[in-house]
Amino acid sequence: MSTSTEKLRKATLKVTPSSRKTAGSTSGLLRVNTRSAAASHSRKSFSLAGDSRLLEKGPAPVTGRGAQVFDESGNDVTPRPLCHPDPATMQPRQTKIFAAQDASGASVSDFLSTTFQTTNTSFAGPFTRSVLESSAMSRSSQSTMESLNDEIEDSSAKCSISVSLSDLQVKKEEGKEVMREDMLDDVVERYLTETGTFWLLDMPAVSVSVDAAEAESVKERNRAYIDLCKNRMGNDKYVERGMQTFNGALKTKELQSEAVSLADAAVMATTWDMYDTYSSDGGVGEATESADQSTSPDIILSQSRESSKTPDRTMSVLSSTSMASSLSSQKETAALFTLSEDKASPQLLLQSEKFQQDLCVMERVVLQNIFQARLAAYRRLPVLKDPDTLHKPSETLGAEMGAVPPAPALELLWSFSCELTVGQSVSSMAWNKKNPDLLAVGYGQFDLKNQKPGLICCWSLKNPMWPERIFPCQSGVTALDFSASHPGQLAAGMNDGSIAAFSVQSRERTAVLESSECPHKHSGPVWQVKWTDQDSGPWGEDKGETLVSVSADGRISRWILRKGLHCMDLLKLKRIGSKAVRKQGGEKTRRSEAYISRQTAGLCFDFHPRDPNIYLVGTEEGHIHKCSCSNNEQYLETYTSHKGPVYKVTWSPSCPDVFLSCSSDWTIRLWRQDLLTPVLVFTSLHRAVFDVSWSLRWATVFVAVNEDRLEIWDLGANILDPTIVSSTRPGVKLTSLLSATQTDCVLLGDSNGHVGVCQLNDLGAGDSQVNWKHTHNGRQVNSNSTSHCFACI
Amino acid sequence: MAEVEETLKRIQTQKGVQGIIIVTAEGIPIRSTLDNASTVQYAGLIQQLVMKARVTVREMDPQNDLTFLRIRSKKNEIMIAPDKDYFLIIL
Numbered sequence: 001m002s003t004s005t006e007k008l009r010k011a012t013l014k015v016t017p018s019s020r021k022t023a024g025s026t027s028g029l030l031r032v033n034t035r036s037a038a039a040s041h042s043r044k045s046f047s048l049a050g051d052s053r054l055l056e057k058g059p060a061p062v063t064g065r066g067a068q069v070f071d072e073s074g075n076d077v078t079p080r081p082l083c084h085p086d087p088a089t090m091q092p093r094q095t096k097i098f099a100a101q102d103a104s105g106a107s108v109s110d111f112l113s114t115t116f117q118t119t120n121t122s123f124a125g126p127f128t129r130s131v132l133e134s135s136a137m138s139r140s141s142q143s144t145m146e147s148l149n150d151e152i153e154d155s156s157a158k159c160s161i162s163v164s165l166s167d168l169q170v171k172k173e174e175g176k177e178v179m180r181e182d183m184l185d186d187v188v189e190r191y192l193t194e195t196g197t198f199w200l201l202d203m204p205a206v207s208v209s210v211d212a213a214e215a216e217s218v219k220e221r222n223r224a225y226i227d228l229c230k231n232r233m234g235n236d237k238y239v240e241r242g243m244q245t246f247n248g249a250l251k252t253k254e255l256q257s258e259a260v261s262l263a264d265a266a267v268m269a270t271t272w273d274m275y276d277t278y279s280s281d282g283g284v285g286e287a288t289e290s291a292d293q294s295t296s297p298d299i300i301l302s303q304s305r306e307s308s309k310t311p312d313r314t315m316s317v318l319s320s321t322s323m324a325s326s327l328s329s330q331k332e333t334a335a336l337f338t339l340s341e342d343k344a345s346p347q348l349l350l351q352s353e354k355f356q357q358d359l360c361v362m363e364r365v366v367l368q369n370i371f372q373a374r375l376a377a378y379r380r381l382p383v384l385k386d387p388d389t390l391h392k393p394s395e396t397l398g399a400e401m402g403a404v405p406p407a408p409a410l411e412l413l414w415s416f417s418c419e420l421t422v423g424q425s426v427s428s429m430a431w432n433k434k435n436p437d438l439l440a441v442g443y444g445q446f447d448l449k450n451q452k453p454g455l456i457c458c459w460s461l462k463n464p465m466w467p468e469r470i471f472p473c474q475s476g477v478t479a480l481d482f483s484a485s486h487p488g489q490l491a492a493g494m495n496d497g498s499i500a501a502f503s504v505q506s507r508e509r510t511a512v513l514e515s516s517e518c519p520h521k522h523s524g525p526v527w528q529v530k531w532t533d534q535d536s537g538p539w540g541e542d543k544g545e546t547l548v549s550v551s552a553d554g555r556i557s558r559w560i561l562r563k564g565l566h567c568m569d570l571l572k573l574k575r576i577g578s579k580a581v582r583k584q585g586g587e588k589t590r591r592s593e594a595y596i597s598r599q600t601a602g603l604c605f606d607f608h609p610r611d612p613n614i615y616l617v618g619t620e621e622g623h624i625h626k627c628s629c630s631n632n633e634q635y636l637e638t639y640t641s642h643k644g645p646v647y648k649v650t651w652s653p654s655c656p657d658v659f660l661s662c663s664s665d666w667t668i669r670l671w672r673q674d675l676l677t678p679v680l681v682f683t684s685l686h687r688a689v690f691d692v693s694w695s696l697r698w699a700t701v702f703v704a705v706n707e708d709r710l711e712i713w714d715l716g717a718n719i720l721d722p723t724i725v726s727s728t729r730p731g732v733k734l735t736s737l738l739s740a741t742q743t744d745c746v747l748l749g750d751s752n753g754h755v756g757v758c759q760l761n762d763l764g765a766g767d768s769q770v771n772w773k774h775t776h777n778g779r780q781v782n783s784n785s786t787s788h789c790f791a792c793i
Numbered sequence: 794m795a796e797v798e799e800t801l802k803r804i805q806t807q808k809g810v811q812g813i814i815i816v817t818a819e820g821i822p823i824r825s826t827l828d829n830a831s832t833v834q835y836a837g838l839i840q841q842l843v844m845k846a847r848v849t850v851r852e853m854d855p856q857n858d859l860t861f862l863r864i865r866s867k868k869n870e871i872m873i874a875p876d877k878d879y880f881l882i883i884l
Binding site for chain 1: 797800801803804807808809810848851852855856861862863870872874876878879881883
């Protein structure tokens with residue numbers, strides 16, 4: 001483009017003088033050109049470029065007028081002008097141009113040719129000099145200003161040839177170096193160059209198209225090669241020859257490294273294993289332990305070696321196991337740590353809690369094996385016969401029990417005894433209120449002559465061979481009772497008058513509470529203790545259970561267990577004369593006829609099952625008093641019949657108005673609450689009746705204990721004689737009695753320390769309905785065993 | 794400790810008990826009333842059995858664990874109380 005423009009410009013510069021002469025516009029144009037060129041000469045290429053543009057513009061429409069374009073061969077290819085503008089119109093263009101480029105030339109353009117002249121003349125002077133100079137310059141220099149020089153030459157040439165105007169113009173044109181405007185039209189050369197080509201990828205084609213120019217040569221070469229290959233075989237030019245390469249000398253070299261030891265490790269991922277790991281704290285140790293146990297026995301063996309106590313052995317073991325992989329050795333060390341922490345010695349093991357528990361369970365299991373038949377009979381469960389065992393005496397027992405004769409029989413199932421209790425006399429027994437398998441037995445002497453330290457044993461049915469708890473006491477135990485609200489509390493009354501409370505839950509052998517420091521403690525043996533549930537005491541106490549005791553010093557007192565035992569007297573038992581004269585006002589100091597003390601010993605008492613405020617007291621005199629808790633001065637009623645001390649008073653559990661009493665006058669009397677004389681009197685032997693107890697299962701059955709006999713009375717069957725009589729061994733006295741709940745067994749305590757469990761078989765009392773009448777004082781008494789009530793009209 | 798000894802003695806003197814073996818979890822007998830050979834034999838065999846039983850129980854319910862194992866045979870009965878650290882075996 002540049003070259004074309006160059007050419008164009010050159011062509012335009014070759015404007016013949018004739019063209020200049022002919023049109024003033026062209027000269028004007030020329031002037032424009034030169035002026036513009038001159039004006040821009042001093043400037044940079046920017047303006048010159050602008051001039052070149054203008055120059056392009058300029059000559060394009062104008063070249064047709066005066067400028068003649070000659071091509072290379074000199075033909076006149078001047079394009080015809082498209083239009084013929086007036087010089088007047090040209091001037092504003094000039095003015096515009098000048099205004100754009102140079103302000104100094106603006107004034108020149110406003111004028112006509114005369115102005116042109118004037119300007120020319122004004123410019124001429126310097127132009128001529130400059131032209132001369134430039135011409136000189138042009139010849140000498142061969143710079144990029146060639147076009148300018150050409151212009152100048154041409155312009156100078158034109159100036160010389162042309163008329164005065166043109167001369168002037170040419171001169172002005174020649175002086176363009178000085179004048180900026182004239183320089184504006186100079187053609188500036190621009191050289192564009194290219195850098196060399198950087199080949200990035202050259203993939204010469206392997207194949208050549210058949211139509212390509214080189215196809216022939218390629219084909220020739222291919223053919224030559226094929227011929228060459230053919231000629232190669234037998235050609236002398238090509239000879240096969242062998243060559244030998246040198247092989248390096250071999251050298252053996254030995255190297256020693258540590259042996260890579262391998263060990264198999266396997267782990268079982270079981271659900272419980274994962275559970276263990278998540279739940280336990282020492283999960284790592286345990287998991288590894290369990291994993292180890294499940295893996296090869298080698299590890300178990302090594303662990304067993306590690307668990308030995310001597311350290312040198314463990315060292316050797318560690319060294320022997322160092323051959324194993326690191327993983328298993330880590331496991332073992334972890335296991336070793338846990339092992340040494342937990343169970344380094346078997347002694348610790350044996351003493352652990354868990355072991356003791358296990359032992360306990362195991363013992364019970366063993367005993368259960370032995371006693372299974374009897375325990376099942378006790379619990380009224382069917383006796384399981386072992387099909388595989390040989391004929392054993394226990395089976396015969398079972399056979400006997402299976403084919404029981406219809407006659408009622410008493411059967412000794414087993415007896416609680418151990419070497420501790422041998423020689424002690426059973427004084428009292430009590431069932432645990434909450435756990436019907438637990439029995440507390442108190443051992444103590446009845447007679448006051450030889451006092452031995454007493455004992456309380458808590459037996460469990462599951463272990464008849466050894467008591468669960470043993471509490472040694474200072475003096476003989478005379479009374480026992482379990483608390484109902486706190487089933488672990490056992491209250492015991494002693495021979496020396498103190499009352500102690502034990503906690504059965506702990507394994508301690510000492511009492512929780514003792515009344516020895518209490519100032520009001522009993523001075524005589526406590527014959528009976530009982531936990532009662534008082535609704536509201538008259539002293540404004542809270543509801544709860546309190547302990548009531550009766551003792552030989554004639555006091556019935558209530559004990560409160562609060563920071564030790566504090567007692568409050570419920571009642572003082574006063575002596576009353578045998579003449580049924582009651583003496584009011586029981587001051588101790590007042591002496592009456594022949595009475596040593598105004599108080600009589602209370603031997604037993606029993607609270608009414610329905611009304612906890614009413615209770616019965618049996619005294620040494622033989623009187624039975626009905627008292628109330630709210631009244632601690634007077635008796636409500638007195639039942640006088642017995643001739644000797646009343647050993648036991650019990651309300652009937654099935655009939656609310658009836659109670660039994662037994663005394664040492666060989667009699668058992670059946671009373672009704674509102675009758676002051678006994679309804680029935682039972683006597684069988686001339687022996688003191690120590691204990692009597694209603695059967696809890698049959699309403700008309702009660703059990704009585706003589707000195708040497710156990711009697712079972714069934715009122716429904718026979719009121720004159722006991723239904724079942726069972727004698728004990730000679731020399732052994734039966735001392736206490738307890739009936740069991742939920743079962744038809746009776747517990748017998750004897751003077752040898754044995755508590756025998758006897759089962760009442762087939763009393764048949766509950767089946768029959770017997771109506772019997774007893775006339776007493778004209779009243780009819782009906783008894784219906786099934787309805788469990790004695791009714792009086 | 795004395796209580797434990799007493800209890801053990803009592804169990805031993807019960808009718809029908811042939812012997813007592815207490816083994817650690819690794820199979821070392823701590824205490825035994827039988828001769829050594831049968832003790833070791835019992836210990837080894839029972840350990841495997843207990844492991845199997847325990848796995849059976851725990852696989853069904855991971856929170857469950859074996860507390861007591863009783864094997865009745867024609868001639869006698871073996872009772873095992875397993876624990877994490879030991880086995881108590883009574884024949």
